[in-house]
Amino acid sequence: MHALIEYIPLILFFAVFKLVDIYWATGLLMVTTLIQVAYSYFKHRHVPTRQWLFFAIAAVFGTLTLVLHDEQYIKWKATLIYAGLSLTLLISRYVLNKNLVKKALSSILENANDSKQAIEVPEPVWNKLNLMWITITAGIAVLNIYIAYNFSLDFWVNFKVFGLMAITFVSILITIFALYKYFPDEEEPAK
Numbered sequence: 001m002h003a004l005i006e007y008i009p010l011i012l013f014f015a016v017f018k019l020v021d022i023y024w025a026t027g028l029l030m031v032t033t034l035i036q037v038a039y040s041y042f043k044h045r046h047v048p049t050r051q052w053l054f055f056a057i058a059a060v061f062g063t064l065t066l067v068l069h070d071e072q073y074i075k076w077k078a079t080l081i082y083a084g085l086s087l088t089l090l091i092s093r094y095v096l097n098k099n100l101v102k103k104a105l106s107s108i109l110e111n112a113n114d115s116k117q118a119i120e121v122p123e124p125v126w127n128k129l130n131l132m133w134i135t136i137t138a139g140i141a142v143l144n145i146y147i148a149y150n151f152s153l154d155f156w157v158n159f160k161v162f163g164l165m166a167i168t169f170v171s172i173l174i175t176i177f178a179l180y181k182y183f184p185d186e187e188e189p190a191k
Helices: 002-019 022-044 049-068 072-094 100-112 123-150 153-180
Strands: none
Touching (some): 002 022, 002 153, 022 072, 049 072, 072 100, 072 123, 100 123, 100 153
16 A cells, blocks of 8 residues: 555656646645645654655646646656665765665565564575665666656656656566565465
């Protein structure tokens, strides 16, 4: 359910772009990301940094898009988010010696593990996954801006909604397959 809520601004952006234009879609994107921030605050009394960042980028580049009536600014939003994520993963791993992919996925694996068996993933696997996500997010950042400046606005919006979602989905599947062999075996029911 949480993942669906995260995609609501993107889905509404796409729908309004198709029905009206990029400027109405941009305005709605700004409003829906603000609503997400407010929802998190009122429900959890805390807003994740990720949501603040998405809102800030949407607000700054959305405002530039609307005030200057130039769609080029909103096209940079995804590039900045994915480039920032790539740099964060890179710096945290190789400068701060922290693997954020391991940190994020370890807690998810622990919470999803019904058995009391420990899930032990070798450190080289975590390092490869971190490097994979650095590469994927950097690639998405470059690909987004390439498509934004070399294809039509309609093509870019379709790519932003469906292409980025597909790339992310495939990357998550690859991550699951890489970790699957370290999951504890399910206990066989007694006969």
